Structures are given as C-alpha cells and as structure tokens.
Amino acid sequence: xxxxxxLVNVYSFSDYDSNGTLRVSPWMWFWIIFSMRHVILWLGxxxxxxxxxxDDLTNETHWAFLLCGIPPxxxxxxxxxxxxxxxxxxxxxxxxxxxxxxxxxxxxxxxxIGVGMTKPEWQVSLTQMLFLGLDVLGLRFVFKSPRVRDVxxxxxxxxxxx
Numbered sequence: 001x002x003x004x005x006x007l008v009n010v011y012s013f014s015d016y017d018s019n020g021t022l023r024v025s026p027w028m029w030f031w032i033i034f035s036m037r038h039v040i041l042w043l044g045x046x047x048x049x050x051x052x053x054x055d056d057l058t059n060e061t062h063w064a065f066l067l068c069g070i071p072p073x074x075x076x077x078x079x080x081x082x083x084x085x086x087x088x089x090x091x092x093x094x095x096x097x098x099x100x101x102x103x104x105x106x107x108x109x110x111x112x113i114g115v116g117m118t119k120p121e122w123q124v125s126l127t128q129m130l131f132l133g134l135d136v137l138g139l140r141f142v143f144k145s146p147r148v149r150d151v152x153x154x155x156x157x158x159x160x161x162x
Contacts, residue, residue: 010146019084019156025147031138032072032079035104037131038062039069064115068108071100084156097152098142105135 017023033040042062075097081090093100112128142148 011150019082021082021156022147022151022154024079024151027141028148028151031101031141032076034134034138035072035101036069036076038065039073042066064111065108068104068111071104071107075100082155084159086155086158091155094155095152098148101142102139105139108132108135 011022015023074093078090078093078097082094109132112132
C-alpha cells in the first residue's frame with residue numbers, strides 16, 4: 001500500500017520573496033499600520049504643532065492611548081528582521097504576530113474603559129465607535145484569513161541550523 005501526497009500551491013510564485021517566504025499582503029500592512037494609528041497621529045500632530053499645543057497632546061489620556069501602538073510597532077520593526085540570519089527573538093515575535101495585533105485592540109478597549117471610568121465628562125464619540133468596529137473587522141481578518149496565518153507561520157530558514 002502506497003500513500004500519495006499531492007501538494008497544492010495556494011499562492012502564486014509572486015507571493016514569495018527572494019528568501020522563499022510568503023510576503024506580507026497589502027491588507028496586512030494596512031492593518032498593522034491602522035493598529036498604530038495613535039502613534040502615527042501623535043507623531044504627525046507633534047511635528048506640525050507648536051510647543052504650546054503639545055501640552056494638549058501630552059495629557060495622560062493621549063499618553064495612555066500611545067500604549068496601544070506598541071505591539072504593532074514591535075511587529076512592524078520585526079518585519080525588517082525577517083531574514084534567514086535572524087535569531088530566536090525575531091522569529092518568536094513574528095510567530096506571535098496575530099496575538100500582538102490582538103493585544104493592541106485589547107489595550108485600546110481597556111484604556112477607553114479606564115478613561116471613561118476616571119473621567120466622567122469623557123464621552124465615546126461616533127468616530128471612536130467606528131474605529132472600534134473597524135478593529136473588530138480587522139481582528140476577524142487577522143484570525144480568519146489563511147494568508148495571514150500562513151504569513152505569520154512562515155519565516156526564512158536559518159542556513160546555520162541546516
């Protein structure tokens with residue numbers, strides 16, 4: 001009795017980089033950058049405004065929301081270390097990429113709840129609800145997409161280990 005295995009290539013040749021690893025899709029890049037929206041917004045506003053306006057940008061609420069951008073920022077930086085010579089830490093960070101994106105959203109929700117409880121005058125706006133809805137859709141994409149799962153599972157093989 002012989003067992004035949006047929007390999008089905010789900011992705012095209014152009015979906016792989018020169019190291020033979022699956023490329024990060026444009027939607028995934030969008031989601032990583034969207035998860036960093038608080039950091040990007042803060043950097044953009046801090047560059048374009050005077051020091052007097054920075055006092056408004058640096059209150060405790062804004063600093064707290066900057067924490068939400070740390071997990072996707074780590075993931076964005078780690079994408080640059082996705083090479084065969086990478087050590088164990090970049091590989092572990094990359095393999096836990098979906099969980100880092102989940103952590104960013106959980107931080108966002110927890111901080112919003114905390115700010116709402118400590119500042120009764122703070123109201124949740126329609127825009128914030130829209131972004132939270134987009135976060136939920138993004139999480140569905142991150143955890144249901146086979147491409148995202150395969151990208152985070154794929155890392156170039158270390159030539160020294162072979």
